[in-house]
Amino acid sequence: MNALNIAVLGGGSWGTTVASLVARNTGVTLWARNPDTVEEINTRHSNERYLPGFRLVDRLRATNDIGQAVRNADVVVMGIPSQNFRSVLGEVKQHIRAWVPIISLTKGLELATRMRMTEIIQQVLPGHPVGVLTGPNLAREIMSGQAAAGVIAMEDEIIVQELQSVFKSGLFRVYTNTDVIGCELGGVLKNIIAIAVGMGDGQGAGDNTRAALITRGLSEITRLGVAMGGKPETFAGLAGMGDMIATCTSPQSRNRHVGIELGKGRSMEEIIEEMTMVAEGAKSAPAVMALADEHGVEMPIASDVSRVLAGDATASRAFRGLLRVEAGAESEPG
Ligand SMILES: NC(=O)C1=CN([C@@H]2O[C@H](COP(=O)(O)OP(=O)(O)OC[C@H]3O[C@@H](n4cnc5c(N)ncnc54)[C@H](OP(=O)(O)O)[C@@H]3O)[C@@H](O)[C@H]2O)C=CC1
Numbered sequence: 001m002n003a004l005n006i007a008v009l010g011g012g013s014w015g016t017t018v019a020s021l022v023a024r025n026t027g028v029t030l031w032a033r034n035p036d037t038v039e040e041i042n043t044r045h046s047n048e049r050y051l052p053g054f055r056l057v058d059r060l061r062a063t064n065d066i067g068q069a070v071r072n073a074d075v076v077v078m079g080i081p082s083q084n085f086r087s088v089l090g091e092v093k094q095h096i097r098a099w100v101p102i103i104s105l106t107k108g109l110e111l112a113t114r115m116r117m118t119e120i121i122q123q124v125l126p127g128h129p130v131g132v133l134t135g136p137n138l139a140r141e142i143m144s145g146q147a148a149a150g151v152i153a154m155e156d157e158i159i160v161q162e163l164q165s166v167f168k169s170g171l172f173r174v175y176t177n178t179d180v181i182g183c184e185l186g187g188v189l190k191n192i193i194a195i196a197v198g199m200g201d202g203q204g205a206g207d208n209t210r211a212a213l214i215t216r217g218l219s220e221i222t223r224l225g226v227a228m229g230g231k232p233e234t235f236a237g238l239a240g241m242g243d244m245i246a247t248c249t250s251p252q253s254r255n256r257h258v259g260i261e262l263g264k265g266r267s268m269e270e271i272i273e274e275m276t277m278v279a280e281g282a283k284s285a286p287a288v289m290a291l292a293d294e295h296g297v298e299m300p301i302a303s304d305v306s307r308v309l310a311g312d313a314t315a316s317r318a319f320r321g322l323l324r325v326e327a328g329a330e331s332e333p334g
Pocket residue numbers: 010011012013014015016032033034050079080081082084087088105106107108137138139140276277278280
């Protein structure tokens with residue numbers, strides 16, 4: 001048993017799942033802004049809004065007081081959606097001790113600045129070691145005890161090994177990686193490809209089409225990820241290909257769900273209205289396209305998805321373009 005105190009911030013599906021995993025290994029306090037969520041976790045050991053039907057580990061404790069969660073924490077884990085991440089970090093700043101590592105679970109970019117979450121952490125809380133926990137990790141599958149593997153990425157090889165044991169459990173294997181940029185971008189960028197695959201599935205596309213989109217999608221997210229400083233091999237690993245496969249094929253994926261509904265001809269307003277959970281790809285797409293532009297990287301699939309999300313093209317029209325008739329060499333974009 002590890003003696004560290006961990007604060008997990010964010011009482012949604014993934015924050016609650018990760019807190020539940022960590023509670024098997026060491027002390028953890030889950031902070032949620034919603035007092036009803038806190039009460040439910042502490043008294044009924046459930047979070048029905050985000051993880052319906054699942055029982056949480058009994059010793060998991062939640063609080064509504066961010067200071068209480070963060071003040072004595074040896075590690076802070078951020079399970080807050082990307083567009084709210086900075087504001088919560090501002091509250092963390094008032095309570096966190098010096099040099100406490102901060103791990104992001106978030107798979108999005110800040111729209112206004114196009115920054116990755118670990119960049120925001122370094123800006124708001126300079127000096128704290130930063131990292132990400134990522135990979136093909138659909139929350140409900142992990143709650144139901146199905147085997148899975150993730151990656152914890154930090155630059156410091158010693159700290160990353162210490163934190164590996166905070167998150168791993170019998171059925172959740174955690175690998176280490178020092179490529180923070182690549183691991184973080186793998187999680188962000190695959191969401192847009194999952195929307196593309198969903199758009200196809202919503203229109204009845206076949207398995208060959210899905211495989212082509214996933215493969216070409218992986219090649220375009222790798223191009224951008226490498227241009228931004230990630231390592232090519234990271235995109236062939238759990239944080240890249242692994243998460244692409246899970247998100248692009250699972251009925252549990254919120255991003256794929258958005259794509260499916262777009263493929264059926266529904267509008268973004270209607271789709272978002274009905275969703276209680278976040279679909280990061282829909283939020284981050286304009287930032288991804290701006291980064292692709294800045295780095296001179298062609299991303300035909302992401303670009304078509306982005307136009308549909310912005311209401312500038314219909315899914316059926318864009319989808320015909322997603323797998324272009326005019327194809328060049330496999331090593332080239334397009
Ligand atoms: N779910 C999954 O399977 C996985 C998700 N992720 C990533 O984890 C991140 C979090 O996603 P997930 O937990 O699934 O999202 P959910 O939509 O399930 O939950 C979002 C949570 O964030 C909270 N929240 C939103 N804004 C704020 C804020 N300003 N202050 C405090 N809390 C806030 C919500 O609180 P409230 O209930 O009060 O609205 C809710 O608890 C995303 O970036 C996602 O991509 C990564 C791997 C797997």
